[in-house]
Amino acid sequence: MSIAGRSVEPIDLYDEPGLVRRLNAYLAAALGRPVEIGGLKRFAVGFSWITYGFSIPAPGIAGATGLILRLGPALGLFAPYSAAPQYLSLKALEGHDVPAPRAYFWSDDAEILGAPFFISELVRGEAPIPWGPGSEMSDAFRQSLGQQFTDALGALHNIDWQRSGLAELAANVSVQNAALLQIEEWERNYHRWALKAYPMFDFALRWLRAHQPVAPRVSIIHGDYRLGNFLEVDGKITAILDWELVHLGDPHEDLAWFCLPQYRGGTKLMGKLIARDEFYARYEAKAGFAVSEVSMRFYEIFNLVKLAATHMAGVYAFERKGFYDMRMPAMGTQIAPVLRQIEKALEANA
Known part of the structure; x- marks a missing residue:
């Protein structure tokens, strides 16, 4: 190199x-x-x-x-x-x-x-996960984590990042173009990683370009905010982890990611932690603005596009880069199910 x-x-x-x-x-x-x-x-x-x-x-x-x-x-x-x-x-x-x-x-x-x-x-703690053996939680434990996790997200989206070093990475992000910049980034990723054509993915990108919402503000976006990406000790969250997808954008992106079915662990709870109504109400009180259902529908589809592209990245890393972690090709089995989710979400928003 x-x-x-x-x-x-x-x-x-x-x-x-x-x-x-x-x-x-x-x-x-x-x-x-x-x-x-x-x-x-x-x-x-x-x-x-x-x-x-x-x-x-x-x-x-x-x-x-x-x-x-x-x-x-x-x-x-x-x-x-x-x-x-x-x-x-x-x-x-x-x-x-x-x-x-x-x-x-x-x-x-x-x-x-x-x-x-x-x-x-090094922060001490264990990372609860939404699936697999040992993932069940008592109601009190789950409720406490859900409230803390929601409050932390509201606090994250309220940070004045312009007074920090992140201002160097702003790249002229605004409430008007926050969605477009993310669409363009993940479209570039798709063309870099996809080993074959996926017409549903292309159709979804066109739909996203035609339905871009205006963000309520430009915030620090974690990018993978969900159960499994924080540590807790005795029911207290000690650290939010895995910031590799962090960027500046629309807060609804994190909200919609947390609400994806993939992270509910087979329950009706957002992130397997908290009911949607309680999540919205508690977040709104902390963040200071109302959650937009229009924006949530947009970012549900956007996040499914992002998730499908991530699965493509796993296959690409295995096939083309020699990253011989067997979890990488296994990610390829999830591309088609996510594309079917995208199709259903698009039909619901037609």
């Missing part, structure tokens, strides 16, 4: 002794003192970024001695990656009512650790 005209030999991101050496050198330079990290451990979670946990001796970084390293590999699901959006977003959340890890360092220079990366604090 090459970076800024330089020839760079690929670094093995799974070479843990080598990674320890590079991390020690990087942190020593960044902190201005010798560093010897310990306890490096890879977490076998996620479909995209590589995640390692590690520790450094006191005084740590801003008092934190447990840390997380996330690396964006060239073969990853959404590669090529930049760590800037995640880092800047996490920095923008500091001091607000959105539980999230504190972020400390980042770089997109692959010469340092082998891939774009950022370093954040």
